[in-house]
Amino acid sequence: MKVAVSRKEHFNAAHRLNNPDWSDEKNDQVFGKCNNPNYHGHNYELIVTLIGEPDSNTGYVFDMKVLSDLIKEHILKQFDHKNLNLDVAHFKTVNPTAENIAIVIWKILRQQIDTKYDLKIKLYETERNFVEYPAH
Numbered sequence: 001m002k003v004a005v006s007r008k009e010h011f012n013a014a015h016r017l018n019n020p021d022w023s024d025e026k027n028d029q030v031f032g033k034c035n036n037p038n039y040h041g042h043n044y045e046l047i048v049t050l051i052g053e054p055d056s057n058t059g060y061v062f063d064m065k066v067l068s069d070l071i072k073e074h075i076l077k078q079f080d081h082k083n084l085n086l087d088v089a090h091f092k093t094v095n096p097t098a099e100n101i102a103i104v105i106w107k108i109l110r111q112q113i114d115t116k117y118d119l120k121i122k123l124y125e126t127e128r129n130f131v132e133y134p135a136h
Contacts, residue, residue: 002059005067006047007047007068009045011044013044013082013084014084014085015083015085016037017097039083046123048120049106049122050062052116060073075108084096120134121133
């Protein structure tokens with residue numbers, strides 16, 4: 001009897017999509033405005049979902065206060081109001097696309113949360129554009 005519980009958080013961050021192995025022209029062609037050398041920002045919405053069985057004593061799948069604290073400590077402190085390319089070590093060599101940001105968030109939280117829970121990340125880069133990891 002598995003149940004999914006989710007916590008929604010918000011962070012603001014700047015980034016630039018750029019492949020350093022490509023010419024300026026190719027980067028501009030592929031990434032367009034997102035390749036702005038002066039960066040650009042987003043108001044990200046993050047939804048972290050844990051799937052598991054409710055505890056017989058508490059009825060909780062996972063304590064949402066604990067989940068909130070984990071997200072704040074391990075994600076928001078690193079990402080909120082940062083330039084992802086310059087300020088976040090995970091993106092020194094990884095292009096900070098929404099896809100890659102979601103994967104990085106998953107990897108960080110996976111280290112903090114017991115593997116008996118399935119972990120899913122949904123990241124909204126804009127109101128209409130979002131990614132999910134893992135994608136099943």
